[in-house]
Amino acid sequence: MPENIVLIGFMGCGKSTVGRELQQRLGYPLVDMDTEIEKLAGKPITRIFAEDGEPAFREMETALLREISATGGRHIVSTGGGVIGRPENRELLRGLGFVVWLHAPPAVILERTSRNRDRPLLHDDDPAAKIASLLGEREPLYRETSHLRIDTAGLDSTELATGILESARYHFCQRGQ
Numbered sequence: 531m532p533e534n535i536v537l538i539g540f541m542g543c544g545k546s547t548v549g550r551e552l553q554q555r556l557g558y559p560l561v562d563m564d565t566e567i568e569k570l571a572g573k574p575i576t577r578i579f580a581e582d583g584e585p586a587f588r589e590m591e592t593a594l595l596r597e598i599s600a601t602g603g604r605h606i607v608s609t610g611g612g613v614i615g616r617p618e619n620r621e622l623l624r625g626l627g628f629v630v631w632l633h634a635p636p637a638v639i640l641e642r643t644s645r646n647r648d649r650p651l652l653h654d655d656d657p658a659a660k661i662a663s664l665l666g667e668r669e670p671l672y673r674e675t676s677h678l679r680i681d682t683a684g685l686d687s688t689e690l691a692t693g694i695l696e697s698a699r700y701h702f703c704q705r706g707q
Protein backbone atom coordinates (compact mmCIF):
# COMPACT_ATOMS: atom_id res chain seq x y z
CA MET A 531 0.00 0.00 0.00
CA PRO A 532 1.40 3.45 -0.90
CA GLU A 533 2.29 5.64 2.05
CA ASN A 534 2.27 9.11 0.53
CA ILE A 535 1.07 12.21 2.36
CA VAL A 536 -1.07 14.32 0.04
CA LEU A 537 -1.94 17.97 0.67
CA ILE A 538 -5.10 19.39 -0.89
CA GLY A 539 -6.96 22.65 -0.37
CA PHE A 540 -7.74 26.02 -1.84
CA MET A 541 -5.15 28.46 -3.25
CA GLY A 542 -3.29 30.27 -0.49
CA CYS A 543 -3.84 27.65 2.23
CA GLY A 544 -0.11 26.89 2.52
CA LYS A 545 0.15 23.51 0.75
CA SER A 546 3.59 24.21 -0.75
CA THR A 547 5.04 25.64 2.49
CA VAL A 548 3.73 22.78 4.62
CA GLY A 549 4.89 20.33 1.94
CA ARG A 550 8.46 21.63 2.25
CA GLU A 551 8.29 21.39 6.05
CA LEU A 552 7.09 17.77 5.85
CA GLN A 553 9.80 16.97 3.32
CA GLN A 554 12.47 18.24 5.73
CA ARG A 555 11.02 16.42 8.71
CA LEU A 556 10.40 13.06 7.01
CA GLY A 557 13.06 13.08 4.30
CA TYR A 558 10.50 11.94 1.72
CA PRO A 559 10.79 13.49 -1.75
CA LEU A 560 8.39 16.39 -2.34
CA VAL A 561 6.29 16.40 -5.49
CA ASP A 562 4.85 19.89 -5.91
CA MET A 563 2.40 19.30 -8.75
CA ASP A 564 2.29 22.92 -9.96
CA THR A 565 6.09 23.05 -10.10
CA GLU A 566 6.27 19.69 -11.93
CA ILE A 567 3.69 20.83 -14.48
CA GLU A 568 5.60 24.08 -15.07
CA LYS A 569 8.78 22.04 -15.65
CA LEU A 570 7.04 19.67 -18.05
CA ALA A 571 5.38 22.50 -19.97
CA GLY A 572 8.49 24.67 -19.90
CA LYS A 573 6.47 27.72 -18.85
CA PRO A 574 4.66 29.15 -15.83
CA ILE A 575 1.04 28.29 -15.04
CA THR A 576 -0.18 31.76 -16.05
CA ARG A 577 1.18 31.12 -19.56
CA ILE A 578 -0.24 27.58 -19.73
CA PHE A 579 -3.69 29.02 -18.94
CA ALA A 580 -3.27 31.95 -21.37
CA GLU A 581 -1.76 30.02 -24.30
CA ASP A 582 -3.19 26.49 -23.97
CA GLY A 583 -6.30 27.06 -21.82
CA GLU A 584 -7.45 25.66 -18.48
CA PRO A 585 -8.59 22.28 -19.97
CA ALA A 586 -5.00 21.62 -21.16
CA PHE A 587 -3.74 22.37 -17.65
CA ARG A 588 -6.33 19.99 -16.15
CA GLU A 589 -5.19 17.25 -18.57
CA MET A 590 -1.61 17.74 -17.40
CA GLU A 591 -2.72 17.50 -13.77
CA THR A 592 -4.50 14.18 -14.35
CA ALA A 593 -1.58 12.77 -16.37
CA LEU A 594 0.85 13.70 -13.58
CA LEU A 595 -1.41 12.17 -10.91
CA ARG A 596 -1.56 8.91 -12.90
CA GLU A 597 2.24 8.92 -13.07
CA ILE A 598 2.63 9.55 -9.32
CA SER A 599 0.11 6.76 -8.61
CA ALA A 600 2.11 4.37 -10.77
CA THR A 601 5.29 5.02 -8.74
CA GLY A 602 3.60 4.20 -5.38
CA GLY A 603 6.05 4.76 -2.54
CA ARG A 604 6.55 7.48 0.01
CA HIS A 605 6.30 11.05 -1.14
CA ILE A 606 4.87 14.32 0.03
CA VAL A 607 2.49 15.40 -2.72
CA SER A 608 1.46 19.05 -2.79
CA THR A 609 -1.42 19.68 -5.22
CA GLY A 610 -2.98 22.66 -7.01
CA GLY A 611 -6.25 23.93 -5.53
CA GLY A 612 -8.41 22.71 -8.43
CA VAL A 613 -7.11 19.15 -8.58
CA ILE A 614 -10.22 17.79 -6.86
CA GLY A 615 -12.47 18.93 -9.74
CA ARG A 616 -12.34 15.65 -11.67
CA PRO A 617 -13.77 12.42 -10.24
CA GLU A 618 -10.78 10.48 -11.62
CA ASN A 619 -8.40 12.79 -9.76
CA ARG A 620 -10.29 12.37 -6.50
CA GLU A 621 -10.04 8.60 -6.81
CA LEU A 622 -6.33 8.76 -7.66
CA LEU A 623 -5.66 11.10 -4.72
CA ARG A 624 -7.37 8.77 -2.22
CA GLY A 625 -5.38 5.85 -3.62
CA LEU A 626 -2.10 7.65 -2.99
CA GLY A 627 -2.21 7.50 0.81
CA PHE A 628 -3.17 9.94 3.56
CA VAL A 629 -5.00 12.99 2.19
CA VAL A 630 -4.96 16.18 4.25
CA TRP A 631 -7.21 19.15 3.50
CA LEU A 632 -5.63 22.45 4.52
CA HIS A 633 -8.46 24.88 5.19
CA ALA A 634 -8.52 28.67 5.69
CA PRO A 635 -11.32 31.25 5.86
CA PRO A 636 -12.06 33.28 2.68
CA ALA A 637 -10.64 36.52 4.17
CA VAL A 638 -7.29 34.82 4.84
CA ILE A 639 -7.27 33.32 1.35
CA LEU A 640 -7.98 36.73 -0.19
CA GLU A 641 -5.20 38.38 1.79
CA ARG A 642 -2.63 35.67 0.94
CA THR A 643 -3.50 35.34 -2.74
CA SER A 644 -3.53 39.11 -3.33
CA ARG A 645 0.24 39.19 -2.69
CA ASN A 646 1.07 38.03 -6.22
CA ARG A 647 -0.43 37.56 -9.69
CA ASP A 648 0.56 33.97 -10.38
CA ARG A 649 -2.97 32.49 -10.05
CA PRO A 650 -4.86 32.99 -13.32
CA LEU A 651 -8.24 31.98 -11.85
CA LEU A 652 -8.08 34.99 -9.54
CA HIS A 653 -7.30 37.51 -12.29
CA ASP A 654 -10.81 38.81 -11.82
CA ASP A 655 -12.44 42.19 -11.20
CA ASP A 656 -13.87 40.83 -7.99
CA PRO A 657 -11.46 38.23 -6.55
CA ALA A 658 -13.42 38.01 -3.26
CA ALA A 659 -16.58 36.93 -5.14
CA LYS A 660 -14.55 34.52 -7.28
CA ILE A 661 -13.03 32.93 -4.16
CA ALA A 662 -16.49 32.60 -2.57
CA SER A 663 -17.96 30.95 -5.65
CA LEU A 664 -15.03 28.54 -6.16
CA LEU A 665 -15.06 27.64 -2.46
CA GLY A 666 -18.78 26.88 -2.70
CA GLU A 667 -18.12 24.43 -5.53
CA ARG A 668 -15.00 22.91 -4.10
CA GLU A 669 -15.50 22.54 -0.34
CA PRO A 670 -17.70 19.43 -0.68
CA LEU A 671 -15.04 17.91 -2.95
CA TYR A 672 -12.17 18.63 -0.55
CA ARG A 673 -14.29 17.10 2.22
CA GLU A 674 -15.09 13.99 0.15
CA THR A 675 -11.47 13.46 -0.86
CA SER A 676 -9.65 14.06 2.44
CA HIS A 677 -9.02 11.86 5.48
CA LEU A 678 -8.28 14.88 7.68
CA ARG A 679 -9.20 18.58 7.63
CA ILE A 680 -6.88 21.03 9.35
CA ASP A 681 -7.78 24.67 10.00
CA THR A 682 -4.59 26.54 9.24
CA ALA A 683 -5.52 29.97 10.65
CA GLY A 684 -3.26 30.89 13.54
CA LEU A 685 -0.87 27.95 13.06
CA ASP A 686 2.59 28.11 11.49
CA SER A 687 3.96 25.49 9.13
CA THR A 688 5.92 23.73 11.92
CA GLU A 689 2.77 23.29 14.01
CA LEU A 690 0.78 22.17 10.98
CA ALA A 691 3.43 19.61 10.02
CA THR A 692 3.50 18.23 13.59
CA GLY A 693 -0.28 17.72 13.54
CA ILE A 694 -0.19 16.11 10.11
CA LEU A 695 2.63 13.73 11.07
CA GLU A 696 0.85 12.53 14.20
CA SER A 697 -2.36 11.90 12.29
CA ALA A 698 -0.52 10.25 9.39
CA ARG A 699 1.24 7.82 11.75
CA TYR A 700 -2.11 6.90 13.26
CA HIS A 701 -3.73 6.53 9.82
CA PHE A 702 -1.02 4.24 8.44
CA CYS A 703 -0.83 2.29 11.70
CA GLN A 704 -4.58 1.60 11.52
CA ARG A 705 -4.00 0.19 8.07
CA GLY A 706 -1.26 -2.10 9.34
CA GLN A 707 1.70 -0.33 7.71
Ligand code: S3P
Pocket residue numbers: 539540541542545564575609610611612613648649650651
Ligand atom coordinates in the same frame (compact mmCIF):
# COMPACT_ATOMS: atom_id res chain seq x y z
C1 S3P B 1 -5.50 26.44 -9.18
C2 S3P B 1 -4.59 26.53 -8.14
C3 S3P B 1 -3.15 26.75 -8.37
C4 S3P B 1 -2.74 26.24 -9.75
C5 S3P B 1 -3.62 26.84 -10.81
C6 S3P B 1 -5.09 26.49 -10.61
C7 S3P B 1 -6.94 26.23 -8.86
O1 S3P B 1 -2.39 26.08 -7.36
O2 S3P B 1 -2.81 24.84 -9.79
O3 S3P B 1 -3.42 28.23 -10.80
O4 S3P B 1 -7.70 25.83 -9.75
O5 S3P B 1 -7.32 26.46 -7.68
P1 S3P B 1 -2.30 26.58 -5.82
O6 S3P B 1 -3.48 26.01 -5.11
O7 S3P B 1 -1.01 25.98 -5.36
O8 S3P B 1 -2.29 28.06 -5.83
